[in-house]
Amino acid sequence: MNYENIYRRQKVFLIITIILFISIIIKIFYIEYIDYKKINKLANDLWNRELPITADRGLILDRNGKVLASNITTTSLVVVPKQIKDKKYAAEEISKILNTTYKNIYGHITKNTSIERIHPEGRRLSYEIADKINALNIDGVYLLKEGKRYYPYGNVLSHVLGYVGIDNQGLSGIESMYEKYLKGTDGSIKYLSDGKGQRLNLSESYNEPESGMNVLLTIDLDLQLAIENELDIAMSKYNPENVLILAMNPTSGEILGMASRPSFDSNYYKNYSTETINRNLPIWKTYEPGSTFKIITYAAAIEEKVVNIFEDTYYDSGSIKVSGSTLHCWKHEGHGLQTYLEVIQNSCNPGFVTLGLKLGKEKLMKYIHNFGFGKKTGIDLNGEAKGILFKEEQMKELELATTAFGQGISVTPIQQVKAVSAAINGGNLYTPYIVKGVEDSSTHEFIYENKKHLEKKVISEETSKLVRYALETVVAKGTGHNAYLEGYKIGGKTGTAQKVDNGAYMQGNYILSFIGFLPADDPKLVLYVAIDHPHNVTQYGGTVAAPIAKNIFKSAVSILNIKKSKDVIPKEYTWLDEKYYLVPDVTNQDVKEAKKLLKNFKVKYIGKGNTVIKQTPKANTMTKELGDVVLYLN
Amino acid sequence: MKKEIVIVKLLSTILILFGLLIIYSSSYVWSNYKFNNGYHYVLYQFIFLLISLFISKVVIKIDLNIIKKNINKLLLIGIILLLLVIIPGVGVVRNGSRSWFSIGPLSMQPSEFIKIILIIFTAKYLEKYHYKINKLKDNLFPLIIILGAVILLIMLEPDFGSSMIIILTILSMVFISGLKYRFFSYIGLLGILGITFIIIIAPYRMARIISFINPWKDPLGSGYQIIQSLYAVAPGGLFGHGIFSSIQKYFYLPEPQTDFIFAIFCEEFGFIISVLVILMFIILFYNIYKISAKQSDLFKKFLSFGILSSLVVQTVMNLCVVVGLVPVTGVTLPFFSYGGSSLLISILEISLIINISKS
Numbered sequence: 001m002n003y004e005n006i007y008r009r010q011k012v013f014l015i016i017t018i019i020l021f022i023s024i025i026i027k028i029f030y031i032e033y034i035d036y037k038k039i040n041k042l043a044n045d046l047w048n049r050e051l052p053i054t055a056d057r058g059l060i061l062d063r064n065g066k067v068l069a070s071n072i073t074t075t076s077l078v079v080v081p082k083q084i085k086d087k088k089y090a091a092e093e094i095s096k097i098l099n100t101t102y103k104n105i106y107g108h109i110t111k112n113t114s115i116e117r118i119h120p121e122g123r124r125l126s127y128e129i130a131d132k133i134n135a136l137n138i139d140g141v142y143l144l145k146e147g148k149r150y151y152p153y154g155n156v157l158s159h160v161l162g163y164v165g166i167d168n169q170g171l172s173g174i175e176s177m178y179e180k181y182l183k184g185t186d187g188s189i190k191y192l193s194d195g196k197g198q199r200l201n202l203s204e205s206y207n208e209p210e211s212g213m214n215v216l217l218t219i220d221l222d223l224q225l226a227i228e229n230e231l232d233i234a235m236s237k238y239n240p241e242n243v244l245i246l247a248m249n250p251t252s253g254e255i256l257g258m259a260s261r262p263s264f265d266s267n268y269y270k271n272y273s274t275e276t277i278n279r280n281l282p283i284w285k286t287y288e289p290g291s292t293f294k295i296i297t298y299a300a301a302i303e304e305k306v307v308n309i310f311e312d313t314y315y316d317s318g319s320i321k322v323s324g325s326t327l328h329c330w331k332h333e334g335h336g337l338q339t340y341l342e343v344i345q346n347s348c349n350p351g352f353v354t355l356g357l358k359l360g361k362e363k364l365m366k367y368i369h370n371f372g373f374g375k376k377t378g379i380d381l382n383g384e385a386k387g388i389l390f391k392e393e394q395m396k397e398l399e400l401a402t403t404a405f406g407q408g409i410s411v412t413p414i415q416q417v418k419a420v421s422a423a424i425n426g427g428n429l430y431t432p433y434i435v436k437g438v439e440d441s442s443t444h445e446f447i448y449e450n451k452k453h454l455e456k457k458v459i460s461e462e463t464s465k466l467v468r469y470a471l472e473t474v475v476a477k478g479t480g481h482n483a484y485l486e487g488y489k490i491g492g493k494t495g496t497a498q499k500v501d502n503g504a505y506m507q508g509n510y511i512l513s514f515i516g517f518l519p520a521d522d523p524k525l526v527l528y529v530a531i532d533h534p535h536n537v538t539q540y541g542g543t544v545a546a547p548i549a550k551n552i553f554k555s556a557v558s559i560l561n562i563k564k565s566k567d568v569i570p571k572e573y574t575w576l577d578e579k580y581y582l583v584p585d586v587t588n589q590d591v592k593e594a595k596k597l598l599k600n601f602k603v604k605y606i607g608k609g610n611t612v613i614k615q616t617p618k619a620n621t622m623t624k625e626l627g628d629v630v631l632y633l634n
Numbered sequence: 635m636k637k638e639i640v641i642v643k644l645l646s647t648i649l650i651l652f653g654l655l656i657i658y659s660s661s662y663v664w665s666n667y668k669f670n671n672g673y674h675y676v677l678y679q680f681i682f683l684l685i686s687l688f689i690s691k692v693v694i695k696i697d698l699n700i701i702k703k704n705i706n707k708l709l710l711i712g713i714i715l716l717l718l719v720i721i722p723g724v725g726v727v728r729n730g731s732r733s734w735f736s737i738g739p740l741s742m743q744p745s746e747f748i749k750i751i752l753i754i755f756t757a758k759y760l761e762k763y764h765y766k767i768n769k770l771k772d773n774l775f776p777l778i779i780i781l782g783a784v785i786l787l788i789m790l791e792p793d794f795g796s797s798m799i800i801i802l803t804i805l806s807m808v809f810i811s812g813l814k815y816r817f818f819s820y821i822g823l824l825g826i827l828g829i830t831f832i833i834i835i836a837p838y839r840m841a842r843i844i845s846f847i848n849p850w851k852d853p854l855g856s857g858y859q860i861i862q863s864l865y866a867v868a869p870g871g872l873f874g875h876g877i878f879s880s881i882q883k884y885f886y887l888p889e890p891q892t893d894f895i896f897a898i899f900c901e902e903f904g905f906i907i908s909v910l911v912i913l914m915f916i917i918l919f920y921n922i923y924k925i926s927a928k929q930s931d932l933f934k935k936f937l938s939f940g941i942l943s944s945l946v947v948q949t950v951m952n953l954c955v956v957v958g959l960v961p962v963t964g965v966t967l968p969f970f971s972y973g974g975s976s977l978l979i980s981i982l983e984i985s986l987i988i989n990i991s992k993s
């Protein structure tokens with residue numbers, strides 16, 4: 001009986017035991033199967049350590065594959081807090097080397113994180129500092145290679161290229177616009193760590209960083225360097241407020257060179273004012289174009305057949321009356337009788353007024369709009385301006401007249417280059433572009449490629465041919481003669497535009513410009529030079545901007561491999577080889593003072609007083625050397 | 635009974651060999667770190683195994699009556715050893731408990747020996763008094779007092795795990811002797827009071843109890859061991875990382891060759907093989923149970939059941955800790971965990987079972 005009792009109790013024990021074991025098995029199943037994902041992830045987070053490796057940014061290359069923006073390898077400090085045993089010692093030593101506070105470093109290395117970057121003090125360390133840290137030989141302190149953007153040419157093309165921030169992220173220019181292509185994918189070294197934070201050799205995976213893609217520009221570095229060089233010379237010679245040069249292939253819209261002063265070094269962009277950095281003048285700056293704009297009026301007039309440039313003539317007396325206002329020619333005494341070919345050679349303002357009036361505002365404005373003024377050119381860069389035109393409905397005869405010779409409107413350099421390119425390339429208006437394409441950095445296959453984009457046909461081939469010829473004569477025989485290059489057909493037009501401030505023209509403050517192209521019969525290059533308020537020089541585009549353009553043309557013929565032409569229009573030695581000077585304003589001045597200021601002229605007096613009450617010609621007109629200046633005295 | 639003996643011998647051998655393998659794998663990193671020799675623990679365990687097998691030869695053949703006659707003396711010796719071990723300078727402290735005698739390179743845990751002595755003592759006691767065990771005052775309380783004295787000494791080390799095993803083992807022996815169920819509800823109540831008392835005198839145990847419910851509340855403190863154990867078990871998945879491929883043994887799980895050895899086993903071998911091992915334990919225990927059930931000699935019946943009970947309690951408690959079913963208590967897994975005394979006692983117990991089943 002007792003045995004049975006004991007046996008029953010033993011059975012109860014057995015059943016309880018089996019129930020307990022089954023619960024254990026169920027719990028194991030639960031952990032290893034149902035909770036597997038969750039706990040396995042947590043465990044992997046515990047085991048895995050990842051040391052980041054930053055990807056190299058893609059290169060920015062010129063049209064011939066020359067590197068404009070590259071990468072250099074620097075070293076960055078990364079700590080694995082769990083691996084640092086003596087945190088106080090480590091913080092003390094590292095803070096000494098990095099020249100920062102103990103508290104700062106101690107904060108980093110006691111952070112409850114698996115990997116901590118010492119930012120920003122530990123970024124981009126020099127070799128000596130990296131060496132010093134290495135010499136400490138502290139477990140858990142790592143020096144990782146980190147790519148840093150480097151612009152080998154410093155200031156060159158900096159407005160276009162832009163710059164990158166501390167994390168190698170594009171902040172402006174091409175760097176920012178093409179960030180998603182350039183930045184690449186960061187890699188890492190993944191390893192398993194043991195409970196003491198040491199690396200396990202069990203498995204280690206190297207996640208190779210993927211370099212960003214290369215961005216190819218349409219820029220020709222050699223031409224760009226020639227341009228930058230000329231800008232530097234102009235800056236030191238004339239000390240202008242700013243100066244800009246733009247070079248484009250007129251048959252495609254590819255920008256070959258683009259630069260301006262003041263500029264900055266992309267490597268050290270922080271040392272410059274935001275104005276300097278952000279203003280890419282060739283696309284940003286808007287101003288009254290002056291005489292370079294006459295090309296558009298001229299092209300429109302020929303296309304509309306309102307003028308025969310060889311046969312029609314115009315007599316310039318030095319001024320023209322429009323709606324009661326007198327518009328002066330830049331040459332005080334006038335150009336006399338000229339054909340319309342001579343009108344453009346002489347850059348005769350009243351001549352262009354007549355062309356504008358012949359066209360009428362609807363037609364002139366139609367062409368101005370068709371040539372792309374008044375709106376962005378669509379170049380693939382940020383920061384482009386639109387400029388301002390007269391509103392057609394508000395335009396009177398006077399506005400029409402000034403627009404015809406490039407006054408009273410405001411345009412950008414890129415608009416002028418785009419428009420003039422169309423005027424001389426057979427009438428095709430192309431959208432300017434600066435990015436040739438994006439290529440894979442290892443296979444060099446194009447991810448995408450920009451092609452030339454024809455917006456519209458604005459004038460006929462015949463008209464364009466006449467414009468080319470006329471502009472060639474401007475350089476050979478007219479105001480553009482300072483851009484004449486022996487053996488080459490060069491077309492061009494000068495511009496001298498008075499700057500406007502608060503709705504009034506500023507005295508003695510001009511933007512001098514020249515737009516030119518070569519070869520004039522088959523243009524490969526359009527070049528625009530504008531210099532804002534140069535000092536110590538005659539304020540005339542043909543004197544200042546044209547020689548700069550000539551120097552660049554000189555370089556360009558070898559860079560772009562442009563052959564000499566045979567039937568070049570010979571240079572004519574005209575009155576323009578005589579020196580012309582700007583007449584200063586001497587009214588209300590003492591006679592002796594006035595005489596000093598007018599040392600380049602022959603001074604005649606009317607009246608006997610000591611103070612000048614009136615002068616002829618008026619101030620700020622051009623008069624040849626030793627020409628007459630009459631002073632009326634009180 | 636021949637079949638049962640064969641199965642018991644076979645399964646305990648397999649489990650011990652598995653144990654050696656997993657001790658080698660799980661201890662290698664720590665062993666290298668502490669002794670500059672990755673084989674240190676497995677070598678010692680192997681030496682313990684040889685000693686245990688030698689003792690086993692004697693125990694299998696010994697006349698149980700001699701032990702039975704001298705059990706009171708053995709109990710006295712055991713109690714003296716327990717008294718000695720808590721004296722600072724005599725006993726050696728490990729993991730916060732003064733539970734070890736150190737003799738040269740070997741060390742011994744008297745609480746392991748008092749466990750088997752107490753089982754034999756209780757078997758003898760119950761043989762004599764089982765039919766009148768429900769007369770509590772005369773027949774049960776003397777046993778309880780001796781048990782209480784032993785537990786008190788062990789708790790002074792303190793060794794909570796061993797105490798629990800001994801209490802539950804002796805209680806289960808009393809249970810099958812026919813003590814009324816009502817008594818066990820009293821015991822349960824007493825147990826709760828006892829545990830409360832223990833927690834009050836050592837508050838760190840409270841943290842342990844809370845931590846097993848939600849170990850992530852204090853992942854670096856009281857929840858640490860359970861979390862680390864789960865981080866070993868879970869990634870094992872159904873098929874395991876493969877032998878020697880545990881990651882948790884790399885300083886995540888403290889002393890992975892002892893209490894948490896089964897976690898490393900799960901990590902390396904996965905769910906399926908882990909369950910197979912658990913099934914081996916169950917089959918082994920079932921066969922011991924069958925041997926015990928077939929005994930007509932009450933002393934042998936109680937003794938073999940006591941042994942079964944101690945093995946079951948220890949195994950279940952260890953596994954429950956590893957999988958997070960109960961708070962961390964510090965109990966080794968029989969046959970698997972590293973530890974000379976634990977292995978010796980396990981083998982001794984199996985030897986006694988063989989001895990019992992032969993006669």
